[in-house]
Amino acid sequence: MSQQRKAVSLISGGLDSLLATRLILDQGIHVEGINFFTGFCVEGHTHAIRNKDKNKPKRNNALWVAEQLGIKLHIIDIIEEYKDIVLNPKHGYGANLNPCLDCKGFMVRKAREWMEARSFDFIITGEVVGQRPKSQRRDTMPVIAKESGANDRLLRPLCAKSLPETLPEKEGWVDRGKLKDFSGRNRKPQMALAAELGLTDYAQPAGGCCFLTDESYSHKLADLWAARGQRDYDLDDIMLLKVGRHIRPRPNFKLIVGRDNGENNFLKGYRNRFIHMHASSHTGPLVLLDGTPDSDDIQLAAELTARFGKGKEAEQVTVTIHDKSGNEKQLSVNPFKAELIPGNWYV
Amino acid sequence: MRQQLDARNMLCPMPVIRTQNTVETLLPGDELEIYCTDHGALNDIPAWCRINGHEVLDKSEHNGEVIITIRVGANG
Numbered sequence A: 001m002s003q004q005r006k007a008v009s010l011i012s013g014g015l016d017s018l019l020a021t022r023l024i025l026d027q028g029i030h031v032e033g034i035n036f037f038t039g040f041c042v043e044g045h046t047h048a049i050r051n052k053d054k055n056k057p058k059r060n061n062a063l064w065v066a067e068q069l070g071i072k073l074h075i076i077d078i079i080e081e082y083k084d085i086v087l088n089p090k091h092g093y094g095a096n097l098n099p100c101l102d103c104k105g106f107m108v109r110k111a112r113e114w115m116e117a118r119s120f121d122f123i124i125t126g127e128v129v130g131q132r133p134k135s136q137r138r139d140t141m142p143v144i145a146k147e148s149g150a151n152d153r154l155l156r157p158l159c160a161k162s163l164p165e166t167l168p169e170k171e172g173w174v175d176r177g178k179l180k181d182f183s184g185r186n187r188k189p190q191m192a193l194a195a196e197l198g199l200t201d202y203a204q205p206a207g208g209c210c211f212l213t214d215e216s217y218s219h220k221l222a223d224l225w226a227a228r229g230q231r232d233y234d235l236d237d238i239m240l241l242k243v244g245r246h247i248r249p250r251p252n253f254k255l256i257v258g259r260d261n262g263e264n265n266f267l268k269g270y271r272n273r274f275i276h277m278h279a280s281s282h283t284g285p286l287v288l289l290d291g292t293p294d295s296d297d298i299q300l301a302a303e304l305t306a307r308f309g310k311g312k313e314a315e316q317v318t319v320t321i322h323d324k325s326g327n328e329k330q331l332s333v334n335p336f337k338a339e340l341i342p343g344n345w346y347v
Numbered sequence B: 001m002r003q004q005l006d007a008r009n010m011l012c013p014m015p016v017i018r019t020q021n022t023v024e025t026l027l028p029g030d031e032l033e034i035y036c037t038d039h040g041a042l043n044d045i046p047a048w049c050r051i052n053g054h055e056v057l058d059k060s061e062h063n064g065e066v067i068i069t070i071r072v073g074a075n076g
């Protein structure tokens, strides 16, 4: 009997990696999935935070895809290592702060290491030639294969027919004739294939697979680096950029204002790390202060906090402020007039 | 053996990752109680268990905290 070949598949949770994996499973290959958590991933929890998104499914799409496929999934925390990719991408950024080409090379390299440690034979991804402006171009696909060290052990089932033969094809582990030659941004071939395979429920990410492709998110990240005078971040920083209104009235501090109960609850989990405040005479949002505000800044922040609560039209609003050591004080303030907030304070 | 895992104040998928990494150190039949504050874990941890052949023994919620108890499967 011939040896059972094994592949590791990069599962993002989207349709492409689902289809690519299914094509290889259908050829009798043992496949296990691998999913990387960078901290920037667009995840179920991000939707779960806001009230308005309460009805969206709160599932983790990668787990869900693996379940549909009937394969194991290994989720790997790469938060720390990934920093270097975001901060110093050799190939630069895409339209926003998305370092897609470096990111793909890095993920395939991690998959190669995983494959080698477990004696798996090859790697599959859902990449499609010409689908993404930078990372999925005909001339950049070999860059990913080479820089990751995966070389001809990297198979892209959705476009393999239009790429040079890889080892699994040459060795006859998989039948090249049953692979696809999809290209470009048109999603119709993928949808047709999904229908053919009887797959109806799948996630359709609008942009890329992570927040770094989002313009307003990238803007907030750039603002954070500029304000700290240092390009760095930790997991809490990048999680907090996903929620709330971010308002920077002065370079040394910003306010993170919860927009609804869901966000206020989320921000509560971060209270101990930040000076925080809320209106106590009226209902209103929880506000975190990030940076190094002095007493003048705290006064201004309290006026802004009052502006975003139910007391915004009131003469006076009492705002309760907690410092990082847990000390509490009250300030009575006039709410900041909405029309006087300069547009460029909103990050 | 029954062990506990504190995954409070972590957002998904971190509780799943911690569960996965803890289960790697356990033996088939061992039990793990996972404490979370992200309710997404109520979906994600059982999904992870179904995929990887572990059993969910119990799910409960107290004061906004979720406790999920699982038993490591034969291939754990």
Ligand code: SF4
Binding pocket: A098, A099, A100, A101, A103, A104, A135, A208, A209, A210, A211, A212, A213
């Ligand atoms: S969208 Fe994000 S996760 Fe996807 S390749 Fe680009 S940088 Fe990487």
